[in-house]
Amino acid sequence: MKKIWHIGFLDLKLTVKDKAFFFWMLAFPLVFILIFGNLFQGNKTDAKAALTVLNRDQGKWGAYFVEKLKAPGIELAVETEEPKEYFRMLVIPTDFSAKIERRAAQTLQLKKDSAASLQAGAVAETKIAQAMVKLIAELIIYGNQRDIKAFFNARSPYRDLIQVRTRLPEGTITKVPSGFDHVIPGILVQFVMMMVLIYGGISVMEDRKHRVLARILYSSASFAELFGGKFLGRVLMGLLQSAILITAGLLFFHLNLGSIWLSGLNILVFTIAMAALSIFVGSVLKKEELIVGVSVLTANVFAALGGCWWPAEIVPPAFRALGMASPAYWAMDVFHQVIFFGKGFAAVWPNFLVLLGFTAVFMALALRFFKIEE
Amino acid sequence: MSRTTLIIRNDIRRRLKAPMATILFLVIPLAMTALIGMIFDPGSGNETQLPPIKLLLVDHDKGLASKFLIGAFDQQEIKDMFQVTLVDAAAGEKLMKKGKASAMLVIPEHFSDDLAEQKVSALEVVKNPSEEFLPGVAEEFARTMAVGLSAIAQIFADELKVIKSASKLELKDISIAQMTPFLEMAKVKIIALQSYLSPLLLQLKTSTTAKPPKGTGAAAQPKSFNIFSYIMPGMLIMFLLFIIEAFMREIQNERADGKIRRMMFSPLSTRELIMARLFSGWLLGVLVCSLAMVVGSLLFGIDWGNSLLVFLLVAVSCFWCAAFFGMLNAFFKNKNQAGAFSSPIILGFAAFGGSMLPLEQIPQGMRWLGQFTVNNWFITGCREIMDGRIPYGPFFVLTISGLVFAGVAMVALQRRLSA
Numbered sequence: 001m002k003k004i005w006h007i008g009f010l011d012l013k014l015t016v017k018d019k020a021f022f023f024w025m026l027a028f029p030l031v032f033i034l035i036f037g038n039l040f041q042g043n044k045t046d047a048k049a050a051l052t053v054l055n056r057d058q059g060k061w062g063a064y065f066v067e068k069l070k071a072p073g074i075e076l077a078v079e080t081e082e083p084k085e086y087f088r089m090l091v092i093p094t095d096f097s098a099k100i101e102r103r104a105a106q107t108l109q110l111k112k113d114s115a116a117s118l119q120a121g122a123v124a125e126t127k128i129a130q131a132m133v134k135l136i137a138e139l140i141i142y143g144n145q146r147d148i149k150a151f152f153n154a155r156s157p158y159r160d161l162i163q164v165r166t167r168l169p170e171g172t173i174t175k176v177p178s179g180f181d182h183v184i185p186g187i188l189v190q191f192v193m194m195m196v197l198i199y200g201g202i203s204v205m206e207d208r209k210h211r212v213l214a215r216i217l218y219s220s221a222s223f224a225e226l227f228g229g230k231f232l233g234r235v236l237m238g239l240l241q242s243a244i245l246i247t248a249g250l251l252f253f254h255l256n257l258g259s260i261w262l263s264g265l266n267i268l269v270f271t272i273a274m275a276a277l278s279i280f281v282g283s284v285l286k287k288e289e290l291i292v293g294v295s296v297l298t299a300n301v302f303a304a305l306g307g308c309w310w311p312a313e314i315v316p317p318a319f320r321a322l323g324m325a326s327p328a329y330w331a332m333d334v335f336h337q338v339i340f341f342g343k344g345f346a347a348v349w350p351n352f353l354v355l356l357g358f359t360a361v362f363m364a365l366a367l368r369f370f371k372i373e374e
Numbered sequence: 375m376s377r378t379t380l381i382i383r384n385d386i387r388r389r390l391k392a393p394m395a396t397i398l399f400l401v402i403p404l405a406m407t408a409l410i411g412m413i414f415d416p417g418s419g420n421e422t423q424l425p426p427i428k429l430l431l432v433d434h435d436k437g438l439a440s441k442f443l444i445g446a447f448d449q450q451e452i453k454d455m456f457q458v459t460l461v462d463a464a465a466g467e468k469l470m471k472k473g474k475a476s477a478m479l480v481i482p483e484h485f486s487d488d489l490a491e492q493k494v495s496a497l498e499v500v501k502n503p504s505e506e507f508l509p510g511v512a513e514e515f516a517r518t519m520a521v522g523l524s525a526i527a528q529i530f531a532d533e534l535k536v537i538k539s540a541s542k543l544e545l546k547d548i549s550i551a552q553m554t555p556f557l558e559m560a561k562v563k564i565i566a567l568q569s570y571l572s573p574l575l576l577q578l579k580t581s582t583t584a585k586p587p588k589g590t591g592a593a594a595q596p597k598s599f600n601i602f603s604y605i606m607p608g609m610l611i612m613f614l615l616f617i618i619e620a621f622m623r624e625i626q627n628e629r630a631d632g633k634i635r636r637m638m639f640s641p642l643s644t645r646e647l648i649m650a651r652l653f654s655g656w657l658l659g660v661l662v663c664s665l666a667m668v669v670g671s672l673l674f675g676i677d678w679g680n681s682l683l684v685f686l687l688v689a690v691s692c693f694w695c696a697a698f699f700g701m702l703n704a705f706f707k708n709k710n711q712a713g714a715f716s717s718p719i720i721l722g723f724a725a726f727g728g729s730m731l732p733l734e735q736i737p738q739g740m741r742w743l744g745q746f747t748v749n750n751w752f753i754t755g756c757r758e759i760m761d762g763r764i765p766y767g768p769f770f771v772l773t774i775s776g777l778v779f780a781g782v783a784m785v786a787l788q789r790r791l792s793a
Contacts, residue, residue, distance in 0.1 A: 023718040031725055035740060105573040110580040125580065126514045130521045132576040137525030139575070144566045161489060161527050162520035163496040166513055168503050169470035169478075182506055289395035289620050292717075297402045304409055311506040313476060316425055319413050340504040341473055 003221045007229020012236040015199055024199075025244050029191045033245075036187065037180040037253065049123035050075045052086040059097020060152060066092075068131035073123055088112040088124055100139070101148045108132075134158055172341045173256070180253035185335040186308035188245045189270065189328050192238045193302055196274040197281055197295035200234035204282025204370075205291060213372045227279075227370060234278050238271030258338035262345060266338070269355045270331040276362035283369040302326040307333075327358045377642050381650035382657065389621070389658060396658075399617045400666055403609035404673065411602040411674065426457040427508045430466045430478040437486025438537065439527070443519060444481075456512075467500075476502050477512035489527040490538040529567070533560045602674035607756035608729035610666055611749045615695055615720045618659045622699035623716065625651060625787070626709035634791055644788045652696045652780060659692030679759035687755045687765060690772040694748050697779035704786030723747040748772065 015021060053069065055062045055078055066078055069090075083089070091109040099106045110128065112121055138158040142151055207213045207230075216226050249255030257263040281298075285291045303309055305319065306328025312320060323329040330351045337343040337351075389396060431447075433440045447458045461469065466478045480498035488495040499516050501509035527534060536556045628634045637647065667684065670676045678684045699716070706712040724730050726740055727749025733741065744750040755768030 020713075020715065020718055028718060028721060028725075031722070035725060035731070035736060100575075103569055103575065105575055105577070107577045107579050110578055112580060112582045122511070123514065125578070126518060128578055130518050132578065133518070133521045133525060136570055136575050137521075137528065140525070140529050140563075140567060140570055144569065158525065158528065159492075159494075160520070161492060161494055161524040163494060164499060164513065164517050164520050165496050166499045166501055169500055170467060171471055173503050179506075287392075287395060288713075290398060292616075293395055293398035293402065297398070297405065300402075300406060301409065304406075304413075310413075313505045313508045314425065315413055336473065336504040341471060 003225045004228040004232055007216065007221070007226065008232030008236055011203060011230065011233025012240065014203070015233075015237055016240075018199075024191075024195055025241055026248065029187055029241075029245055030248060032187045032191075033180065033184055033249070033253065036183045049073055049120040049127070050077070050087045051124045051127070052077045052079055052083060052089040053092060054079050054082055054089055055092045056080070056094045057092045057096040058094055059101070061097040061100045062092040064152070065096070065131065065135055068134050069127060071127050071130070074127045086111075086113065088121055090128060103139070103144075103148075169341075173258075173339075175256070180249070181256050181339065182311070184245065184249045184253065184255050185332060185339065186303070188242055188249075188267070189306065189331050189335075190299060190303040190308045191245065192241050192267070192271055193274055193299040193328065194295065195241045196234050196238045196271065197278045197299055198292055199237055200275060200278030201282035201285065201291040201295055202288055203233075204230060204279055205285060205288070208283075208371060208374060209286075211373065217372060223372075226372075227367070230279060231275055231366075234275035235268075235271050238274055239268065242267045242271070256339055258335075258340075258342060259344070262338045262348065263335065265352070266331055266334040266348070269352050269359075270327060273327050273355050273359040273362055276359050276366050279366035280362055280369060283366060283371060286374070302328045305329065306331070327355055330354045330358075377640075378646050378650045378653070381642075381647065382654045385621075385624075385650070385654035386657065395620065396617055396662060399613045399620075400662055403606065403613045403666060404669060406609050407602055407606040407670070407674065410605050414601055427455060427477070427512055428475040429456045429458050429512055430469060430475045431458055431460050432463050432466045432478060432480045433460065434463070434483040435481045435485035437484075438534075439486035439489045439523065440481045442526075443523065446519060456515075470500050470502065473502055473504050476505050476508035479512070479516055487538060489523070490531075490534040492527065492531055529563060530560065532556065533563075600674070600676060602670065603676040603678075603756075603760060604732070606666075606670050606674065606676060607753045608724075608727075608732075608749065610663060610670075611691065611727075611752040612720065612724040612729040614659055614663055614692070615723065615748070616717075617662055618655050618692065618695040619699045619716045619720060621655050621658055622651070622696065622703055623709055623712045625700075625703045626706060626712050629791070630709060638791075644791045645784070647791070648700070648784055648787045652700050652783065655696030655700065656689075656692045659695055660688055663688045663692060677760065678756070679762065683759045683764060684756075687752065687759065687768065690769060690776060691748060691752045691755075694772045694776035694779070697776045697783055698748070700783035700787060701779045704783055704790050723749050726750075728753045 051069070051074055053066055053076060055066060057063070066076065069076060077083075089111045091111070093106070093108075096106065108128075110125065139151075141158060142148075142154070213226065216229075217223065221229070246255065246257065250257075277298075278295075281291060281294055285294060303326075305323040306326040307315070307323060308328055312323070312332075315323070334348045334351045337348050341347075429447075431444060433444065444458075444460070446452060447456055459475070461478075463480070466480075469475055470478050478500040480500065482495055482498070485495050497516055497520060499509075499513045501513065533556055536553070540553070625634075628637075634647070638644070664685070667676075667678055667688070671678065702716065702719075703712055706715065726736070726743040727733075727747030728736065728744060729749045733744060733750065733753065736744065751768040751771050755765035755772075758765040758768070
């Protein structure tokens with residue numbers, strides 16, 4: 001065991017000494033977290049569904065309709081001249097009031113910039129639809145028979161009789177999760193995959209190529225100890241990467257991990273699977289470029305299918321089913337259960353079993369192809 | 375044949391003898407484009423389709439208003455959007471705790487009675503905490519329904535009161551004669567409603583416009599949207615950087631194993647050697663990129679636009695990449711240092727330059743940094759060509775900065791190789 005630890009720890013030490021270590025382990029994942037975390041928090045300039053209203057109406061109804069548009073979650077800017085830049089702009093035409101007073105049907109134009117956030121656009125469209133329903137309802141309640149010009153002298157007849165309250169399911173988290181709570185587990189899983197596969201794979205290949213593995217076997221270490229040491233080294237790399245990201249997440253982004261022990265166990269089981277896979281990759285491929293290419297492709301495909309890049313709920317059902325072939329899917333599911341639903345071991349043990357199944361397959365392949373010399 | 379041509383021919387031949395890495399870096403952008411494109415392909419309607427939203431419905435009221443609300447989910451458009459399951463409160467809460475639905479809509483007790491009496495009541499939306507978008511859609515839908523139902527309740531306030539009191543009576547106690555005036559009143563209102571609802575008094579028409587080209591006032595015409603053409607340029611430039619970087623790093627290998635020193639014994643000058651290397655890197659990039667674009671057209675139906683402009687853009691972008699990595703390799707001490715710094719630089723370019731997510735979705739401050747990346751200019755150039763414009767900006771920036779890098783690379787590499 002001492003020899004396994006010695007070999008494994010030495011591998012970790014060599015990794016830490018690498019010039020790009022700081023970048024791969026901390027800087028690059030942090031850039032990812034910042035970009036994607038802010039993305040899911042909403043673009044600052046478009047976070048509250050910015051809506052420009054170009055009010056060209058020459059009567060009172062245009063301004064009245066603008067009042068109806070005011071709602072939480074929407075940021076209104078009323079203009080009389082068409083602005084050069086906007087995310088989305090609702091045009092109230094010059095004859096808006098005239099048509100309302102004649103009770104003539106009319107169509108309002110909503111112009112959207114193709115670069116604007118789709119999510120914010122959907123919110124803005126919903127709010128416009130709600131304002132239109134309110135205005136039509138007020139007109140109906142006011143009635144056909146009364147003088148429409150006297151409408152503004154009367155008190156607004158429409159009331160919100162039905163309110164909508166939201167909550168999270170009982171027994172789960174009490175605070176609405178932030179964009180970072182969603183993003184950090186995904187980035188952690190992806191970077192553990194990339195890091196362990198690339199660094200782990202390349203160092204296995206280089207140790208074999210430069211006869212380091214053969215030289216270790218000249219010592220009193222057995223084959224099992226050598227393999228165990230290499231395996232442990234990769235597990236330690238993954239755990240170090242995770243520890244760094246979790247610490248950064250807790251310090252800078254107030255990350256909520258749910259049960260720290262279950263999340264930790266999830267990382268450990270997932271890292272073990274990736275460590276076995278990295279030895280297999282490093283054993284069958286002979287060139288650094290190839291290992292980098294295969295690792296990048298594997299990690300990205302696993303991450304995309306496993307729900308690390310985008311919320312799994314927006315993925316078509318067929319791809320969601322396909323995602324189960326990715327170890328990242330099972331690790332991400334554990335994070336969701338533990339972080340968002342406060343679940344315990346009883347709920348997530350089947351996921352651990354699946355991840356251990358992946359480990360068994362990768363380990364069998366690694367043992368079959370692990371070579372001491374070229 | 376000149377010495378430079380011989381080196382170029384030899385370089386390309388060596389690459390072709392061991393093409394696996396190049397092929398792999400060619401396959402990756404195609405695979406990633408295919409994967410992302412298939413997941414988010416908006417289909418023929420050009421509107422991104424969300425999967426059906428799993429919605430649980432709990433009806434504590436079981437009255438007229440709740441039946442009306444539940445009935446709304448039977449309309450085809452809404453049916454396509456929501457997958458509704460009627461459950462009791464306990465089962466619903468249990469399913470929500472397991473994350474089996476995006477949201478649960480709870481209709482409260484006395485909902486119909488409260489509406490009939492014009493009292494305020496509240497619908498409850500329980501949201502799945504592990505989902506980011508779909509619960510929000512369900513909430514906004516509930517809010518829109520609430521506005522509509524509030525309006526109906528106020529328009530038919532008198533009729534609802536009658537219905538409410540009639541519902542408490544036995545059928546035999548209901549007098550048709552007493553009901554007739556209310557039915558007449560409702561009829562008048564329904565007829566009046568037609569003038570507002572058929573056609574609808576206010577309708578909304580949406581249109582999407584691309585940002586107008588600089589220097590013109592006109593907005594670009596929206597073309598039929600192909601999601602693959604949106605994704606592939608970003609992926610392509612990222613992996614093109616990897617391919618050219620790996621090729622240019624060979625300079626370090628040849629320095630380390632003494633090949634360059636041996637070559638210098640021949641009549642070859644360092645200037646010729648560097649020019650040949652830069653040209654080989656450029657040629658390899660152009661070949662790979664052109665091949666990937668052809669495959670992209672065949673596999674994903676991407677219309678890249680004017681072929682000559684696309685070729686020019688590919689040519690200047692590959693020149694930029696070869697010159698940039700040529701320059702970097704002049705400053706790296708050995709291949710380990712080159713490997714350690716190049717990948718992070720490429721991935722940084724990809725993150726800020728729009729390869730990993732669309733340029734417009736990158737937070738503002740970070741988008742500014744994107745201007746210093748080849749990815750940003752290549753992606754912008756591709757989009758402009760696809761929109762039928764000439765990418766003057768990308769051509770200018772890539773050519774000028776590429777020439778500067780090539781100049782620095784020539785001087786610095788000559789010094790390093792002669793040392």
